[in-house]
Amino acid sequence: MLNKSAIEVAHLTVIRGKNTVIPGLDLSVSTGSVTGLLGPSGSGKTTLIRCIAGIQIIASGSVTVLGSPAGSATNRDRVGYVTQASSVYPDLSVRQNLAYFSALAGKGAAAIDETIGNVGLTPQADSLTGNLSGGQRIRVSLAAALLADPDLYLLDEPTVGLDPVLRRDLWKMFDGLAADGKTLLVSSHVMDEAGRCDRVLLMREGGLIADATPDGLRAEAGTDDLEEAFLVLAEREAA
Amino acid sequence: MSRTIATARRVLQQLSHDPRSIALIVLLPSVLLVLFKYIYNGQPAVFDRVGPQMLGLFPFIVMFLVTSVTMVRERTSGTLERLLTTPLRRGELIGGYGLAFGVAALVQAVIGAAVAIWWLDLNVNVPWAIVLFAVVDAVLGTALGLLMSAFARTEFQAVQFMPLVVVPQILLCGLLAPRTSMPDVLHWLSNVLPLSYATDAFTELTHADGFNGTMTRDLTILVGCCVVAIALASLTLRRRTP
Known part of the structure; x- marks a missing residue:
């Protein structure tokens, strides 16, 4: 498993509208x-x-993941994807956001408090996510990915x-x-x-x-x- | 199934942080109903006919608006994109929304029906049918809201769909004038609009002795419309986008 690559991208081309955003890309990530x-x-x-x-809709090529x-x-x-915009719900508390993403991943609520601690948000656990700073929101988003393991x-x-x-x-x-x-x-x-x-x-x-x-x-x-x-x-x- | 329930719980939690919306959903229909009753104080027959129909109209309008705006927010904030990379199935997402707003509609309908019957002396023989149809109307509003949200880029546009999708149905559903008295073209048009059957059912409710065949037909058509709208809505939730 260790020698296997997690991501294999071959001849990937992506066209958006009239622009070729990725013109034939090869790479692998171990x-x-x-x-x-x-x-x-x-x-x-x-x-x-x-x-x-x-x-992403791709024009040609292949992307093999795991x-x-x-x-x-x-x-x-x-696969856990954390988008650039902190894609969590601003009108939920930090804990409620994480409980939801944890449930979607089929995981229990056991790890939620620990994960909140790992991203340094314990004092904000019951605050509304929308009231947090940008950096804090990104960490909520990251924590949601971590919970899915x-x-x-x-x-x-x-x-x-x-x-x-x-x-x-x-x-x-x-x-x-x-x-x-x-x-x-x-x-x-x-x-x-x-x-x-x-x-x-x-x-x-x-x-x-x-x-x-x-x-x-x-x-x-x-x-x-x-x-x-x-x-x-x-x-x-x-x- | 557990993801459907988790999604419904999440939607209701979002709502719970928004007391004004809760008040709008739970109390506003009853307030408007009371207002309507006293506007037609001198003509009790008008309220007896239109009152129940309005009980069916509110959940449809409110849930259409709430769902389409919420869903546009999901699409533009990136949460939808994220949800579609998780094991959550599209049906589970839509089911979760339907369940959450169905519960909200149940509360709304029970309060509205209680106010109408005990305070405003509305005569209905099968009060539970009011609640049943109100909940089905709410789910229909949710389903159409989910569907229409695919065509709105902003919340502002989503609100504009209200005059486009909802108002013509209100005009044609038989609330203002019986559908049979309309010109043929409008009558045909009203035949294919789901809200017409909701209004038919509530009209029937006011003079039926029990749950009858007409109501069963209306219920079947409404549930069918929900299924079609939900199926179309799930097609608009694309995992891959350009």
């Missing part, structure tokens, strides 16, 4: 790792994640707007999940978060411009700064 999906906004990160979640086609019924309790996490920009301490804690949690054999695909447009991943996929205009470890990226671009590495690689690609 099981039990944290893979960063980095790139500027508009580079196709969310579209790619939606393809893997099985909710051995089945993306979006197949068997994958629905094995999926094998694959698709996290679309989960650390936007979080303070550095919380960001560090969340990345620690991601590492812990990967150590337990879970696979995480985490998108971000903040390049310094790339350094926290086992592997980095750099996207630009729907294509991959790099697929390497953070150290590999630095070596390839000949700089220690990941932000600069992105610039170097993007310019090399354009040339």
Whole structure:
């Protein structure tokens, strides 16, 4: 199982309206790792994640997730998708939101309090989700995914707007999940978060411009700064 | 089944955080009914005819509005997209909505019927049938709301569907004038609109001695319309979107 890839994308093409958003993409993500999906906004990160979640209509190619086609019924309790907008109910309390998503995943209510603690929301457990800050809402959304205990996490920009301490804690949690054999695909447009991943996929205009470890990226671009590495690689690609 | 119940509970919890909506759903129909009664104080026959029909109309209107707005919110906030990536089936989602608003309609109908019968002296021989038809009307409103929400991009648009989908049915359902007295074209049109059968049933209720064949026919047609609307609504819940 360890050597098997959790995600296999082959010749993926996505067309939206008249725009080709992803023009033929190949990639694979191995099981039990944290893979960063980095790139500027508009580079196709969310579209790619939606393809893997099985909710994006694709023009051609194939997306295989945990051995089945993306979006197949068997994958629905094995894949946890946290969208960029915190997709939880603003007019429910934190606890009520989590109780609902836990019930959908067929899990009991036992883990709810612990999970609320893990994302640092114990004082807000009975607050209305709509009254929380943006960063807190994202954590409610993340907690809803954690409760389902999926094998694959698709996290679309989960650390936007979080303070550095919380960001560090969340990345620690991601590492812990990967150590337990879970696979995480985490998108971000903040390049310094790339350094926290086992592997980095750099996207630009729907294509991959790099697929390497953070150290590999630095070596390839000949700089220690990941932000600069992105610039170097993007310019090399354009040339 | 447990996911249907979890969804119904979630919808009712959302409602419980919104006391104004609860008041609108539970009390407003009764208040309007009382108002109507005293407007026609001098003509008790009018209230005896139209009063029960209004008891059937309110749950339909209210649940149509509440459902279509709630569902548009689900679609635009990303929660629907998320739900469709979980093991929740589309039928379970729709069933959960139907169940939650069905329960709300039950409370509304019981209070409305109690007010009408004990306070406003409405004469009905089968009061439980009022509640039954009111709940079926509410589920019909919910089903049509679910369906129409697919065509609205914003909550504002969803509210605009009220004059489009609901008002013509109110005009043609026999509330204002008996359907048989309408020009042929309008009569035919009223024949294919579900609210006509709800109004027929409530008209029948006012002078029937018991649950009769006409009411059974109306009930069958209404349940059939619910099933068709729900089936169409489930088709609009696409897992994959462009």
